Amino acid sequence: MKLTIQHDLPQSSLTDLIVSFAKHFVEPDFVALRDIVSKDVSIVLYEKESRYGIEAVLEYFEDWQIRVGDTFDCEVRWSAQFSQPEIYFTSDKINQAYILDIQDSKIRRILLTPRSFSKIGFSIDEIPYNVGFIEANAPKEIEPIANHYFCPICGKNSEQLEWRTGIIFKDGPGWGKKTGLMINASICRECNTVCEVSPDRSVKHILSMTLEQQRKADEGMTAEELSHYVGNTMGNKKTLSVTTLDSHTNELSKIGMSFHSVLNKAVKDHSSKDVFRFLDKLSFNNKLPNKDSEIKLHVASHDVNSMGDESYFYIGDEPNIDNELHKKLYADPSVDAAWQIYLLFTSSTVMPVFWHGGYIVRDYIFDEATINSIEAGFDGEKPLECFDLRGLSKANLLLPEVLMSADGRTADVYCTYWNDWGGLMRDHVQILFLKNGKVRLTQIEPLILFEYDCGILF
Numbered sequence: 001m002k003l004t005i006q007h008d009l010p011q012s013s014l015t016d017l018i019v020s021f022a023k024h025f026v027e028p029d030f031v032a033l034r035d036i037v038s039k040d041v042s043i044v045l046y047e048k049e050s051r052y053g054i055e056a057v058l059e060y061f062e063d064w065q066i067r068v069g070d071t072f073d074c075e076v077r078w079s080a081q082f083s084q085p086e087i088y089f090t091s092d093k094i095n096q097a098y099i100l101d102i103q104d105s106k107i108r109r110i111l112l113t114p115r116s117f118s119k120i121g122f123s124i125d126e127i128p129y130n131v132g133f134i135e136a137n138a139p140k141e142i143e144p145i146a147n148h149y150f151c152p153i154c155g156k157n158s159e160q161l162e163w164r165t166g167i168i169f170k171d172g173p174g175w176g177k178k179t180g181l182m183i184n185a186s187i188c189r190e191c192n193t194v195c196e197v198s199p200d201r202s203v204k205h206i207l208s209m210t211l212e213q214q215r216k217a218d219e220g221m222t223a224e225e226l227s228h229y230v231g232n233t234m235g236n237k238k239t240l241s242v243t244t245l246d247s248h249t250n251e252l253s254k255i256g257m258s259f260h261s262v263l264n265k266a267v268k269d270h271s272s273k274d275v276f277r278f279l280d281k282l283s284f285n286n287k288l289p290n291k292d293s294e295i296k297l298h299v300a301s302h303d304v305n306s307m308g309d310e311s312y313f314y315i316g317d318e319p320n321i322d323n324e325l326h327k328k329l330y331a332d333p334s335v336d337a338a339w340q341i342y343l344l345f346t347s348s349t350v351m352p353v354f355w356h357g358g359y360i361v362r363d364y365i366f367d368e369a370t371i372n373s374i375e376a377g378f379d380g381e382k383p384l385e386c387f388d389l390r391g392l393s394k395a396n397l398l399l400p401e402v403l404m405s406a407d408g409r410t411a412d413v414y415c416t417y418w419n420d421w422g423g424l425m426r427d428h429v430q431i432l433f434l435k436n437g438k439v440r441l442t443q444i445e446p447l448i449l450f451e452y453d454c455g456i457l458f
């Protein structure tokens, strides 16, 4: 079995333990597995049965490996549903995953689950819905179901959770098409969290609505009725209560906020002077003074290009300008310098844009509470209002972070932003501080926390 690890897996002690489990499982090394698995471990085989105790679980692993041989590939990747890494097994026919429930650095439960429940989603890679959304769309209570997902917060098993049933619409397949599936959902009341949403496989009840049908249905509704539907369209009802995040910042995010207000003023004044006074760890051409005369600010305008324009800092005189300032700057290695380089490098994404320049615009998450009010597109749709993002907060994936390498020469900068044509992304830029005082930037593919596209084309 081949093992791969997702390139930008969020680092934590939990991640380390899950990666070790995957390595020992793939080898396989049952002696090493014994060290990290609790004696009272259990394995939940989704919708089938549970097995209890370390001997039964290791025996199950052994049987499985003999049975499947080398037909599976294994990958450790991020599960948005559980806000922790999953161990994902793929073969030609099957996509399934292990979710590990870890307590006191030992694995106490393993859930073997299909990775995705249908063509339109309901997968462990999706951010969980919030309780209000499930209450609005799955109003009918049903008997608890055994051998399903446990509560990701307190670990209560599926029989102890509240279960509901209803219909949830999702996009696709096909543009503008909505598909509604009969679902069962479980809620942990104590943790105020939705633990699972999966299609009810005992009923083949699929509703499909084209954009045309949605429009017709919408036209027949009053404004009052429409206000009960998410995104003002037929299908899912508006969430009854929204799970919001409290105000939470860190030192880097506070610097980010101050920098963005300095940028605002710079745009108003058409001057870069205060911006480079703020970025006090950076210098250009190896000398500090005269920054203002050297570095100029272009503010996006419709005069430049009728197709669109962005704002940026540059060196030189028109038409021979250079706006790749990071290639010109000098800095001593430090967390502060790395963060200032990132803020400068991404400044175009928060300054004015014109027409198709709009694609680059980002809302940076410098206070977790601002995520509650993110709006997308032209009609003020709130794409995150049905979801519960507390897992991302708990996994430290919302506020900025700078990690210096052991030799102090490389900084990994992580920062989360919203973009209407991508969604919620965990940006990653690697900054190498060279011996000659210059820096080298590498943009690493961001981790997509919540995929979204507002559908607008400029």
Ligand SMILES: [Zn+2]
Pocket: 151, 152, 153, 154, 155, 156, 188, 189, 190, 191
């Ligand atoms: Zn719970």
